[in-house]
Amino acid sequence: MTPRYDVIVVGAGIAGSxxxxxxxxxxxxxxxxxxxxxxxxxDQGNRDALATxxxxxxxxxxxxxxxxxxxxxxxxxDLTGTDAAPGPGFRTAGHLPQNGPLPYASGYxxxxxxxxxxxxxxxxxxxxxxxxxxxxxxxxxxPLDYADLEPYxxxxxxxxxxxxxxxxxxxxxxxxLPDDYAFPMQALPAxxxxxxxxxxxxxxxxxxxxxxxxxALRVVGTPHARNGVPNPEYDGGRGYVPRGEHxxxxxxxxxxxxxxxxxxxxxxxxxxxxxxxxxWGPSVALRDRAVVSRVLTDGTGRAAGVEYLSYDGxxxxxxxxxxxxxxxxxxxxxxxxxSGLGTRSGQVGRNLMDHPVLLTWGLLPQRVGPYxxxxxxxxxxxxxxxxxxxxxxxxxxxxxxxxxxxxxxxxDGDVAELVRxxxxxxxxxxxxxxxxxxxxxxxxxxxxxxxxxxxRVTLHPHERDPLGLPRPLVxxxxxxxxxxxxxxxxxxxxxxxxxxxxxDHTDYAPAAAWPGRFEHRGRTYGYRGAGHAAGTHIMxxxxxxxxxxxxxxxxxxxxxxxxxxGSMPSVATSNPTLTMAALTLxxxxxxxADLAERDRPATLTSHAPRTPSTPHTPGAPA
Amino acid sequence: MELTGxxxxxxxxxxxxxxxxxxxxxxxxPARFERLLQEAGQPRGRRNVQGDWDDWDDGLLDAAxxxxxxxxxxxxxxxxxxxxxxxxxxxxLAWTAAGLAAPATAPAGYGSWGHAPAGExxx
Numbered sequence: 001m002t003p004r005y006d007v008i009v010v011g012a013g014i015a016g017s018x019x020x021x022x023x024x025x026x027x028x029x030x031x032x033x034x035x036x037x038x039x040x041x042x043d044q045g046n047r048d049a050l051a052t053x054x055x056x057x058x059x060x061x062x063x064x065x066x067x068x069x070x071x072x073x074x075x076x077x078d079l080t081g082t083d084a085a086p087g088p089g090f091r092t093a094g095h096l097p098q099n100g101p102l103p104y105a106s107g108y109x110x111x112x113x114x115x116x117x118x119x120x121x122x123x124x125x126x127x128x129x130x131x132x133x134x135x136x137x138x139x140x141x142x143p144l145d146y147a148d149l150e151p152y153x154x155x156x157x158x159x160x161x162x163x164x165x166x167x168x169x170x171x172x173x174x175x176x177l178p179d180d181y182a183f184p185m186q187a188l189p190a191x192x193x194x195x196x197x198x199x200x201x202x203x204x205x206x207x208x209x210x211x212x213x214x215x216a217l218r219v220v221g222t223p224h225a226r227n228g229v230p231n232p233e234y235d236g237g238r239g240y241v242p243r244g245e246h247x248x249x250x251x252x253x254x255x256x257x258x259x260x261x262x263x264x265x266x267x268x269x270x271x272x273x274x275x276x277x278x279x280w281g282p283s284v285a286l287r288d289r290a291v292v293s294r295v296l297t298d299g300t301g302r303a304a305g306v307e308y309l310s311y312d313g314x315x316x317x318x319x320x321x322x323x324x325x326x327x328x329x330x331x332x333x334x335x336x337x338x339s340g341l342g343t344r345s346g347q348v349g350r351n352l353m354d355h356p357v358l359l360t361w362g363l364l365p366q367r368v369g370p371y372x373x374x375x376x377x378x379x380x381x382x383x384x385x386x387x388x389x390x391x392x393x394x395x396x397x398x399x400x401x402x403x404x405x406x407x408x409x410x411x412d413g414d415v416a417e418l419v420r421x422x423x424x425x426x427x428x429x430x431x432x433x434x435x436x437x438x439x440x441x442x443x444x445x446x447x448x449x450x451x452x453x454x455x456r457v458t459l460h461p462h463e464r465d466p467l468g469l470p471r472p473l474v475x476x477x478x479x480x481x482x483x484x485x486x487x488x489x490x491x492x493x494x495x496x497x498x499x500x501x502x503x504d505h506t507d508y509a510p511a512a513a514w515p516g517r518f519e520h521r522g523r524t525y526g527y528r529g530a531g532h533a534a535g536t537h538i539m540x541x542x543x544x545x546x547x548x549x550x551x552x553x554x555x556x557x558x559x560x561x562x563x564x565x566g567s568m569p570s571v572a573t574s575n576p577t578l579t580m581a582a583l584t585l586x587x588x589x590x591x592x593a594d595l596a597e598r599d600r601p602a603t604l605t606s607h608a609p610r611t612p613s614t615p616h617t618p619g620a621p622a
Numbered sequence: 623m624e625l626t627g628x629x630x631x632x633x634x635x636x637x638x639x640x641x642x643x644x645x646x647x648x649x650x651x652p653a654r655f656e657r658l659l660q661e662a663g664q665p666r667g668r669r670n671v672q673g674d675w676d677d678w679d680d681g682l683l684d685a686a687x688x689x690x691x692x693x694x695x696x697x698x699x700x701x702x703x704x705x706x707x708x709x710x711x712x713x714x715l716a717w718t719a720a721g722l723a724a725p726a727t728a729p730a731g732y733g734s735w736g737h738a739p740a741g742e743x744x745x
Contacts, residue, residue: 054705054708054711055707057702057705189736190736256732257730257732257733259725264726266726367721367738369721369722369735369737370722371717372734373736377735401735402725410695411695415691415694415695419691419694425625425686425690426627428627429627429690430627433715433719434719434720434721437717437720437722438720438722
C-alpha cells in the first residue's frame with residue numbers, strides 16, 4: 001500500500017528543508033523529494049565537494065558537484081557572449097535555453113541541499129519601503145509589509161544563525177530594528193579591504209548623475225548567515241549556540257576564512273540546508289534522485305500528491321494532504337506549468353527577476369590581500385532607498401574580497417596574461433604576479449530588477465531533458481530603469497576609484513566572456529547574475545493577478561503551496577535568502593494550522609487528534 | 623628555475639616536480655620537453671625588451687609558457703585546461719608570489735581576513 005504522508009515537499013533546498021524541519025517538529029509525516037543526489041555519507045560528501053572544487057578548471061557555483069546526467073542544471077558557463085551583428089548578443093547551451101534580448105545570467109544547482117549549498121551566505125533584510133515599489137513607479141506591491149514579516153525575520157535569523165550588528169544596521173542600513181534586538185552572533189570582522197576603503201571613503205560624497213543626489217559614502221558591515229562569536233544578549237539574554245556539522249550545536253564553530261563560500265564551506269560555518277536536515281525529526285524522510293514530474297490534484301483542484309521519476313524513468317505516485325513546491329524559482333514554475341496548475345491569473349512563470357550585477361574592478365595603490373575570508377563582508381548602503389528609485393533602479397554595493405574572480409575568473413587568467421601577453425618569465429613574472437593579485441579589489445553593484453510579466457519561464461516547445469520532460473525556456477531583458485541604475489552605478493564607481501587613487505581595470509571584454517552586455521546611451525555595460533532568481537509564482541492579494549497568496553498558497557488549489565523566492569513580488573536590493581527563509585517559516589506555521597484544522601474532527605481521519613501549537617522560534621513572539 | 627623565478631629548493635618543496643615532468647612530457651612530447659629543459663637550463667645573455675629569450679622559436683616559447691603557467695596555477699593551460707590535482711591547485715606559485723594561500727587550502731582562522739596581508743613568503 002502506498003504510504004500516505006501529511007506533507008510532500010518537493011526540493012531539499014533552504015525553503016524545503018526548513019519547512020520539513022518545522023513540520024517534523026510537530027510530528028507531521030513529511031516526505032521530501034529531491035531531484036538531485038544525496039551523499040550517502042555526509043562527511044565523505046564534504047570531502048568530495050572540496051576535492052571536486054579543487055579539481056574544477058572553472059570554479060563556478062556548481063563546481064563542487066559532479067554532474068548527474070538525469071538532472072542537468074544551468075551553469076553560468078552555459079552562456080557565451082557574441083559579437084554578431086546587429087550588436088552584442090549571446091548563445092546558450094544546456095538545461096536553460098533562452099530566447100530574450102539579454103540573458104538571465106544565473107544558474108542553480110540540483111543536488112541535495114540545492115542552490116542553498118553554494119550561496120554566498122549574506123543575509124540582509126529587505127527595507128520597509130521595499131515592500132511597495134509601486135509607489136516609486138515600478139514593480140509589484142507585496143500583500144504584506146515589513147511589520148508583518150518582522151517576527152519571521154527574527155525567527156529566520158535564529159534559524160540560519162546570523163552574525164550582525166543591530167546598531168549599525170539601524171543607523172546605517174535603514175532598518176527599524178528595536179533597541180533591544182540582538183543578532184544571534186556578533187558582526188563578522190570587516191576585511192582588511194573594507195578597512196582600507198572605510199579609512200579613505202567614509203564621509204566622502206559622490207554624485208549620482210541620474211537621481212542627482214549627493215550620497216555620503218560609508219562602509220557598513222553586512223549580516224551573514226555564517227558563524228561568528230555568539231551574542232550573549234540574543235533572545236532576551238538566553239544567548240545563542242552556533243551550529244556546525246550536520247546542524248549540531250558546536251559552540252566554538254567559527255568562519256575560519258577558507259574564502260571558498262561559493263561553492264563550498266568546508267568548516268560548516270556557513271548555513272546550508274544540510275544543517276536543517278541534521279535537525280529533522282524521525283517523521284521526516286528524504287528520498288533523493290526523485291524527479292517530480294507533476295502535481296496530482298483531485299476533481300476539485302485540491303492537491304493530492306505528486307508523481308516522480310527515478311533516474312531510469314520509472315514513475316511513482318505518492319499522496320499527501322499538502323504538497324509544497326520548493327524546487328527553485330525556475331523549477332517551481334516549470335512544475336506548475338507541467339501540471340497545468342495555477343493558470344487563472346496567467347502569471348505562472350512570469351515576472352522572473354534576478355539581481356543583475358554590474359561589476360567594476362581595479363588595483364589599489366596598496367596591498368589588499370584578497371582571497372581571504374568571506375566573499376564580501378561589507379558594502380555601501382546609501383543607494384538602496386529614497387526618491388532616487390523613481391529615476392533609476394536602486395542598488396546595493398558589495399565590496400568584493402575575492403579579487404577579480406567574479407569579473408575575470410580565477411587567477412589563472414592573470415597569470416596567462418602576464419606570461420603570454422606581456423611575455424614575462426622568471427623574477428619579473430614573480431614580481432608582476434604578486435603585485436597584480438595582491439592589490440586586486442572589486443565592487444559589485446546589485447541592481448533591483450522590478451517584476452515585469454514579459455520576463456518569464458515557459459516550457460520549451462520541443463527540447464526535452466534526459467527524462468523526457470520539457471526543458472524550461474527563459475525570456476529575459478533589462479528595463480531602461482535597470483539600465484539607468486547601472487549607468488548611475490558606473491558613475492558612482494568611477495568617483496570611488498578616483499577617491500581611492502585606484503587603477504581601474506573595468507572592461508567588459510572580450511565579448512565571449514560577457515554574455516550580459518549591452519549598449520546604453522552610448523556606453524557599453526556588462527553584468528553578471530547574482531543567482532537570486534525570484535518572481536515566477538508571484539504573491540499577491542487577488543487570484544486575478546497573482547499565483548499565490550501571502551501564505552504562498554496557490555489560489556485555486558487548496559493544499560498546494562509554492563514557496564521560495566518565486567513568491568516574491570520584488571527582490572529589492574538585499575540578497576533574498578533571509579527573506580525567503582522568513583516567508584518559509586511563516587508558511588510552515590500556516591501549513592501546521594491547516595493540518596491541525598484537518599485533524600480537529602478526530603473521527604473523520606485515521607490520524608490521532610493533535611493539539612495545535614505554535615513552534616517556538618527564538619526571537620519571535622509566542 | 624629561470625622560467626618561474628623560484629629557486630629549485632622552492633620548486634622541490636612543492637612535491638610536484640616529478641608529477642609536472644610527467645604532465646609536461648605527455649602534453650609536449652618527449653623531444654620538445656627535452657629541448658625545453660636544455661634551453662631553459664642554460665644561462666642566457668640575450669633577451670629582448672619583454673624579457674623573452676629572443677632566440678627561441680614559437681614552439682619552444684609556447685612550451686616554456688605552458689610549463690610556467692602549470693607551476694603558477696597547478697593547471698595545464700590546454701586547450702582544454704585541466705587541474706593536475708587538488709595538491710597542485712593548492713601549491714600554485716601565483717599564491718606564493720602574492721603572499722596568499724589558494725582558497726580553502728590554508729584557512730588562517732576567525733577574523734584573519736581583517737589583518738593586513740603578510741608579505742610575500744621568502745623562498
